[in-house]
Amino acid sequence: MARDIRLEQRGKTGVRNMGKLLAGVLIFFIMLYAVVPEIATRIIGVGALRKGRLRKEIALTFDDGPDPYYTPRLLDLLKKHNIKATFFIVGAKAEKHPDIIKRIQREGHLIGIHNYVHRANWFMNPWRLWQQIHYSADVIEQITGQRPVHYRPPWGLFTIFDFILGQKFSFVLWSVMVGDWRSRIGRDALRKKILTQLHDGCVIVLHDSGETFGADRDAPMHMLEALEDVLQAISKQPYKFVLIDEIMKHA
Structure with a gap:
């Protein structure tokens, strides 16, 4: 009977150890899959553009x-303010509204x-991620005749596979986000947030x-109203609006 008890205890210990091992493997995978890319892109600043280096340059981007x-x-x-911006487009919406995409390009x-x-x-x-990236690029290319080369993931959340599957793209984040x-x-609050966060080489996401x-x-609608105020205020300052590809030349 004592032997049976010892065997049962060993079995329980083995199960616990296996559970710890599996938990460790899962944590390692999560770290590699999501946490490491997050630290690299947002904190260290590796692998994705967050801001430029030239003085008095601003990149307006829209998601x-x-x-x-x-x-x-x-x-x-x-158009009213003669400003060019960068649009990060959702592929399914582009399919529904190709005329807007053509106007953006035009x-x-x-x-x-x-x-x-x-x-x-x-x-x-990874397979679904590859589809998301490349099918979106296909849609834009079919509409405009040009294949996009810049990519921003929703919510700015990268995985390790973004860098493997999206090697033909440059990755873009932001340095100013105002909610x-x-x-x-x-x-009013949006206007104040944008104006107070302006800095040389900033990439603004709206x-x-x-x-x-x-x-x-x-x-x-509130964003558009605030942006009108911001553009009028900035017009009195020596800032220049540039596209993301111009920012990247000096990043």
């Missing part, structure tokens, strides 16, 4: 579009990709669609 209501109004505003803006659907890369396997996807912030998870549908 989550195109939106049939807000994006044309944004383009009108940029008016001299730069187009990058933001996945085919707005889904975090952390929750996709414009929430309508409660409002025009959103021209409110349809993504966690966003408010009418939030882009």
Whole structure:
């Protein structure tokens, strides 16, 4: 009987040890898959552009579009102030609104990709991730005749496979984010946040669609109102708006 008890205890110990081993393997995989790329890109600044180096240069970037209501109004505003921007496009939306994509290109803006659907890369396997990146690029190329080379993942969340599967793309993050996807912030607060965070070589991310998870549908309207104020204020300062590819030349 004592022998049976010892065997049972050894069995339980073996199960616990196996559980610890599996937990360790899982933690290691999570660290390698998501945490290490996050530290590398956001903290160390390796692998993805966050800001430029030249004085008095600003890159305006917009995520989550195109939106049939807000994006044309944004383009009108940029045209009014003679400013070029970079748009990180959701592929599925581009398929629905090719005319907006053509207008973005025609008016001299730069187009990058933001996945085919707005889904975090952390929750996709490598094959699905490859599809998201390359199919989005295919969609943009079919519409514009030019294949995009700049990529920003939804929520800026990279995985180790982004760097393996997206080697033909340059990765872009931001140095100024003001929470414009929430309508409660409002025009005045957005304007103040943007103006107080301006710095040499800054990459500003704003959103021209409110349809993504966690966003408010009418939030882009407040963004447009605040952006109008910001552009008027900046016009009195020696800042120059540039595209992401210009920022990257000196990054």
